[in-house]
Structures are given as structure tokens and as C-alpha cells.
Amino acid sequence: GAVVSQHPSRVICKSGTSVKIECRSLDFQATTMFWYRQFPKQSLMLMATSNEGSKATYEQGVEKDKFLINHASLTLSTLTVTSAHPEDSSFYICSAPYSGKETQYFGPGTRLLVL
Amino acid sequence: GDSVTQMEGPVTLSEEAFLTINCTYTATGYPSLFWYVQYPGEGLQLLLKATKADDKGSNKGFEATYRKETTSFHLEKGSVQVSDSAVYFCALVHQGAQKLVFGQGTRLTINP
Numbered sequence: 001g002a003v004v005s006q007h008p009s010r011v012i013c014k015s016g017t018s019v020k021i022e023c024r025s026l027d028f029q030a031t032t033m034f035w036y037r038q039f040p041k042q043s044l045m046l047m048a049t050s051n052e053g054s055k056a057t058y059e060q061g062v063e064k065d066k067f068l069i070n071h072a073s074l075t076l077s078t079l080t081v082t083s084a085h086p087e088d089s090s091f092y093i094c095s096a097p098y099s100g101k102e103t104q105y106f107g108p109g110t111r112l113l114v115l
Numbered sequence: 116g117d118s119v120t121q122m123e124g125p126v127t128l129s130e131e132a133f134l135t136i137n138c139t140y141t142a143t144g145y146p147s148l149f150w151y152v153q154y155p156g157e158g159l160q161l162l163l164k165a166t167k168a169d170d171k172g173s174n175k176g177f178e179a180t181y182r183k184e185t186t187s188f189h190l191e192k193g194s195v196q197v198s199d200s201a202v203y204f205c206a207l208v209h210q211g212a213q214k215l216v217f218g219q220g221t222r223l224t225i226n227p
Contacts, residue, residue: 006158043217097213
């Protein structure tokens with residue numbers, strides 16, 4: 001099946017710094033990618049839809065200036081957590097629909113710990 | 116709005132037991148239905164899907180049937196293994212759309 005990668009898999013940073021997470025579709029092009037946040041023992045919360053060539057669409061309650069999304073190419077979307085705080089510590093997952101179809105492929109996730 | 120409801124977990128079974136994880140949905144029209152599985156420390160993987168009423172999705176011994184009359188998509192497996200321990204998510208997406216709506220997830224633990 002299609003492969004989506006994320007980098008880094010784990011990151012520890014100090015409070016106040018910014019962290020960039022990359023999501024890549026390795027063997028297909030994705031004009032749309034999705035970013036989720038998952039708290040321990042909870043379901044996935046959709047944060048935003050990343051659109052290649054245009055602005056991301058954020059879900060209600062998600063701070064645009066806090067979570068910057070850039071869909072730089074048809075295979076790469078980045079999520080930057082700006083001025084990170086301990087409450088931003090979480091598991092961040094991206095996904096991409098394969099060839100515009102319904103089935104989505106998920107990245108392995110990035111665990112962020114803000115000290 | 117659309118929603119997906121799964122049975123609350125966690126679910127703990129012994130190896131070779133029969134598994135059912137209930138999933139019901141609320142949606143307009145005829146969404147496609149999915150089960151995703153998340154193994155510890157990993158992202159989600161598609162387990163199976165069904166795109167129309169009465170379709171049965173199956174994979175790795177798991178099955179789920181799209182029941183429009185009961186708006187359900189229950190996940191079943193006849194004989195579970197320790198390696199099936201994971202979190203299972205039921206989800207839907209509308210035809211032509213790409214945004215998934217997830218259930219809350221059910222954590223399954225299989226003991227040897």
C-alpha cells in the first residue's frame with residue numbers, strides 16, 4: 001500500500017521554542033493532507049486540512065498562529081508548533097488520501113514532549 | 116452532524132476468544148465505513164472498509180458488514196491472537212469527501 005512518513009518520530013524541546021514536523025507521501029502525490037492530534041488513550045482530533053498551493057483549513061478551536069501548516073509540494077506538508085508549551089505535548093499524526101480517494105494512509109506519528 | 120460511536124473499552128480477552136467491537140454511526144446519505152488499527156507507538160493502519168450497504172470488509176481474519184438498516188459496522192474476529200492487541204477505530208467518510216470522522220477508539224488487550 002501507499003506509504004506516508006513523518007519526521008521526526010520523537011522530539012523533545014524546551015518551552016518557548018518552535019518545532020517542525022514533516023509529513024511526506026513517499027510513493028504518491030497528495031494535494032491534501034490532514035493533521036491530527038492524539039492525547040493519551042483518546043481518539044484523534046482533526047486539527048487542520050493542509051492544501052497544496054493554498055492556505056490550510058483549521059478546525060474550530062485550533063489556533064492558526066500556534067500551529068503553522070505549509071503544504072510546500074505535492075508530497076510534503078509541515079506542521080510547525082510555535083512557541084511550544086508543555087500543554088502542546090502530544091502525539092501528532094498526519095494522513096493523506098491516496099489519489100484523491102477515500103482511503104487515507106497515515107504516518108507513523110510524531111511524539112512531542114515540551115519541557 | 117456526522118458522528119461515530121464505538122463500544123467503550125478497554126476490552127480484555129483471552130487468546131482464541133471471539134471478538135466483537137460495536138460501531139454505530141449517524142450520517143446523511145451513504146458514507147463509506149472503515150476500521151483502522153493502531154498498534155502501540157505507531158500510526159493508524161487501514162484494517163478494512165466497506166463502501167455500500169451489505170458490503171463486507173475483511174482482512175487478517177477480521178470482518179465487518181455495512182448494515183444500513185441498523186447504521187452499524189461492527190468488527191468481528193473468530194479467534195483473536197495476542198498480536199491483535201491494539202486500539203481500533205471505526206470511521207466514516209462521505210462519498211467524494213476526504214475528511215474522516217472517527218469514533219473514540221476501543222483499546223483491545225489479548226492475554227495469552
